[in-house]
Amino acid sequence: MGSREIELGTSYNVEIISSITRLGANWSPNKLCSSHGCKSREIKLSGALAAAGLIAVHASKHLPDHQWEKYAVVTLLDCRSILEPPLSSNNLGFYHSAIMNTHDINGGNTLWELAKRCYNAFANAKNSNKHFTDMSDLNFLMCKAIENPGLTPSSSMRTAFISVFEDPVIDDSSEVHQELGVEDYEGCASVHGVGPSIAIFDTIRDGALNCACVYPSPLHSREQMQDLMDRMKRILVDGCDDVESES
Template sequence: MADAPTNLTRLLGGTEQSCCKAVAGGTGITVLALQVSKEPNVALFKKALQKLQNDHPVLNYMLHKNNSTSFIINPPLTPDHLPLNIINQLKTTELLMSHGSNATMYPPLHVILEHELNINEWCDHVTSVGGLQLWFANVYTLPDKKWVLVLRLHAGICDRTTAVSLLKELKEAMGAEGGGGGYKEKGNVGIEELIPVEKAKKTIWARGMDMVTYSVKSFTLTNLKFKDAKSARRSEVVRLKMSTQETHMLLTGCELRGIKLCGALVAATLLAAYSSNKQRHTSKNNRKKYGVVFLNDCRAYLQPSLSTHEFGFYHSAISTSHDVKGEENLWELATKIYTTFEKSKNNNRHFSDMTDVNFLVSKAIANPSLTPSSSLRSSLVSAFEDPIIENFSDIDHELGLDDYIGCASTHGIGPSVGLFDTIRDGQLDCACVYPAPLHSREQMEELIAKMKNVLVESFKMEVNA
């Protein structure tokens, strides 16, 4: 990528500034949690973390509050290696038990993931002498010779692509050879500095009209019923999993229609939400409008383009809305939803609307009352344009990797449900993150169950057609 200063203070770009404000409120805390059945080689783990820091300067940077409205990052005066915290079995057990019934309802990996999603060192903007560290590493010791390795990162330096690449590089560095690498970069800059000029153009009139449209449209959107809009919030997770056969049928259905998986997942979410709210549909016109935010990786469209191993936040958001009558076929709605997103992307809305979206997010964070019930909900659902596709490798078996989950918190500003989809060994595993107690676990488990049912029923219709 283009050279970036690795030894100078840098004012964050607009999108990074927005990330900092969102993380402070609880949205964008990225967690990678891996459960292994082989005792981790702590020395090798530390060495692998050090290699990541050496290869990616942004991992050494510290976050500072510049003034009342902006943030800066700068490298420490002397590079410090990331502290690795080892939590013994007794403390891990105490932690699990402190989560009450969740400790018995869900596997330890799930409980620990939720625990980490709600640890927020960045909620207080009071600047410490050396600044705020941007990522953390922990190892939890479970009974029965199992361990959970966790990385927790600030969204300002870690979008979804960065998280995937970081995990890949970490596993390579922890392999038998202790090698990996070849990804060394010089530094990073904000996404705004790399957007082709012609793709970000928008007249003042168009920008003003879009701002008004976004603002007015937000008041017409239907929200999932809020259970508790007053209590302090935290992020919780429900996993949507599908068998190999179900996943194959889902992906085949998408391929036949020339759409991506995100279209089908979002359509299923909207239909499930409509069904959940049907008791509230009292008028003859039962049409409901739902907000959808698509997140797409912009690395390939920047100038110069970036590789997936160049760390930072290089995603953009495209906000759309869709009417649902409850009578739609899944594939009909999925095609409509994906086509709308694709058209917006082809018109460069992911670049031209970036400033508008960041401004509106900042305004909502500063003035929660601008959102329904001060909920800070920006949409019903958010989804990534592309799923993560991977298979268990020799390194995974060597490390004794049993299972893992990667996602980010959403209990500040964000959707009612954020979809983090992975296709692992041909099976869909989607972490669905939601803000609690704004939404209850029972409510979200019911919603996700309806989503899966909508998807499975669509397969049956395909077979019988």
């Protein structure tokens, strides 16, 4: 597990740090994405990552299994290909839009059942063009949260529990980095102000899944986030084992 810190500035006289931890590095996503995993359920990896996060956070609170909690998931999608005219991935700039869905979770949820629910909720909203029609509403709510932190839970300015990307970044450039002497790196972005408690930046790097998890500090401690990441990894690994037993 690796970790880094990036200072972003100050807010309400409290120094805000965007900290990074990793959801385990260099393990293959093949089982998760195989014909017995995501493909057979007609979902994407983002659904499994979101579901693992939701199950992990419920378990971390040591709540009774029957107790329900509501969490919001934000899924970011790259709109380049659906613009008119469409843009290629080589066009620089931020062309992502967001879809927010809420889910009721209890201790009885399983990874694949919840992953399908998370992804289907996102896909249905996307098919209804919510990433465009709700854009102004989301921006309005974000601005109101910045102006009135008390509207968010514990005045934390957290508008969702977790954010994921619809599709992972595919990176097969390790040979180039080795030639340049780069041993390790992470690619992510962090904004000052409102946002999720955890932002997942997933990359399939040379066939291995690498996830950077960005969170606000001191709102959340590194120990708290590391425990959550460890739980997520165990849930995903167990999900891989379930897939293997089905094959």
